[in-house]
Amino acid sequence: MLDLRPNCEYCGRDLPADSADARICSYECTFCADCVEKHLKNVCPNCGGGFVARPIRPGREWRPGVSRTHQKPSEKRVHLKKDKAEINVFVAKVSGVPARER
Ligand SMILES: [Zn+2]
Numbered sequence: 774m775l776d777l778r779p780n781c782e783y784c785g786r787d788l789p790a791d792s793a794d795a796r797i798c799s800y801e802c803t804f805c806a807d808c809v810e811k812h813l814k815n816v817c818p819n820c821g822g823g824f825v826a827r828p829i830r831p832g833r834e835w836r837p838g839v840s841r842t843h844q845k846p847s848e849k850r851v852h853l854k855k856d857k858a859e860i861n862v863f864v865a866k867v868s869g870v871p872a873r874e875r
C-alpha cells in the first residue's frame with residue numbers, strides 16, 4: 774500500500790494526505806510540487822526517477838473498510854539523506870535525461 778508520508782523531504786513543509794501539492798517517485802519518496810519544480814527539476818534525489826502527483830486516499834468510507842481512517846497516513850517524517858549541494862550536482866547530471874529514459 775502507498776505510504777502517505779507527512780512532509781516534503783526537501784523543504785520540510787507539511788503534506789497532509791488530502792494535499793494536492795504532494796509529488797511522489799516510484800519508491801514513494803515525497804516532495805512538494807514547488808521543490809520538484811524549482812529545486813529538483815523532476816529528479817528524485819534518492820533514486821533519480823521522475824515524479825507524479827500523489828493520489829488522494831478517500832477520507833470517506835465509500836466502500837466498507839477502505840478509507841484513510843482505516844488505512845492511516847504515515848506520521849513518520851522523512852528527511853533528506855544527502856546535503857543540498859550534493860543534490861544540486863546530482864540534479865544537474867540527471868535532469869538532462871528524460872524521465873522515461875532514465
Ligand atoms: Zn518542498
Ligand SMILES: [Zn+2]
Nearest residue numbers: 798802817820
Ligand atoms: Zn525516489
